[in-house]
Amino acid sequence: MIAGITVLALCAGAFLLRNGSTSHPPPQPSAAQAAQAVGGTGGRGSGAAPMAPSPPDRIRVPAIGVDAPLTGLGLTPQGSLDVPPPQRKNLAGWYEAGTTPGERGTAVVAGHVDNAEGPAVFYRLGALVRGRTVEVARRDGSVAVFTVDAVEVYDNEDFPDEKVYGAAGRAELRVITCGGPYSERTGYKGNVVVFAHLTSTK
Template sequence: MVPRRRRRRPWHRTRAYRLTRTALLAVVLVTVVARCEGDGDVTAPGGPDGPDTVAAGRAHAAPSTRPTPPPRPLPRSRPTSLRIPSLGIDAPIIGIGLTKERELETPPIDKPKLVGWYRGGATPGEQGAAIAVGHRDTRTGPAVFAGLASVKRGKQIEARRADGRTAVYTVDRVKVFDKASFPDKEVYGPTRRPEIRVITCGGLFDRRSGYTSNVVVFAHLTATK
């Protein structure tokens, strides 16, 4: 019996044709998807994300910013007043020294709205730590620094000087120290930049011994005007 001759398949039904067609379809699909994804990133200037968004496949680089250099220390000049705008404080300053027991003096108790500046330390804006002291309260009511413990980090303290300049400080931190273990070196010690310490009473109150602690605000010079 003579075997039947197999008929040759048409070219469009061959395996080679199917593989070639599949590969071409894959290339077309990848190209279309890539174009769609690229078009989705295009935002017109002034759109919802503003002018610094990606446009036409290129990102607008943000301008580089250099850190603002610290202000130069000011020459010595006695302070005349102290302002803490966030607390509504604007008080005149008087000079104070040390007691016979080598303790820091305070402004007169009958003048609770005065701030005392330690004459043996730096003046506002000068290199070192300027020391400002005030009462929290008296028998007649709240004093100049009644709300000092509530000042927030980043708020400003301004000290006006006799030469017409103003030293502007930014608050770094607020600490409460027990008087029995007060860190003299941390509060009164030398500093590498112009700083200020604003001090008042804090903690618990005892009628015989007074307050148990001190509130100390640490701030550094950030501007002069």
């Protein structure tokens, strides 16, 4: 399993650190978008049949204007997920040693919320709401379409590894960036996580 410090490298808040209080922080999910008591994010409920493995090439989230290429990510020596190059603000990454998006299990995509120049690929991730879709274009020519089950924010010190990265009996997706309270000294103090499951294919 990926270590609990997975996405801390995403969370420096370079843009806000550079621009101070004159900048607007990214949107954060409301309590209304948290996992529901029944169904929720545990891999239960209906969904499309899992797809054969295929590396992903692109992620689209129409509701928040995301249309970005994907690069493979590995782990750092400390066991945390590596991150895309911060200078490429419209680039996201997927954990290529794990499940491919659309395959049975839990696939993980991560990206920066900002860089030194301004908002990055997942700046508006916290504005996503349940029921919206996330599309992942795959190298085999297919598109995996996921429906959002929940959008939650966690403090870095209380990040729920098993809930986010644990095995699933259906095809699920996690999309992660940083969020939560912001400190000019340390940057963002948490992570925004989108939980979604496969509902159709193209």
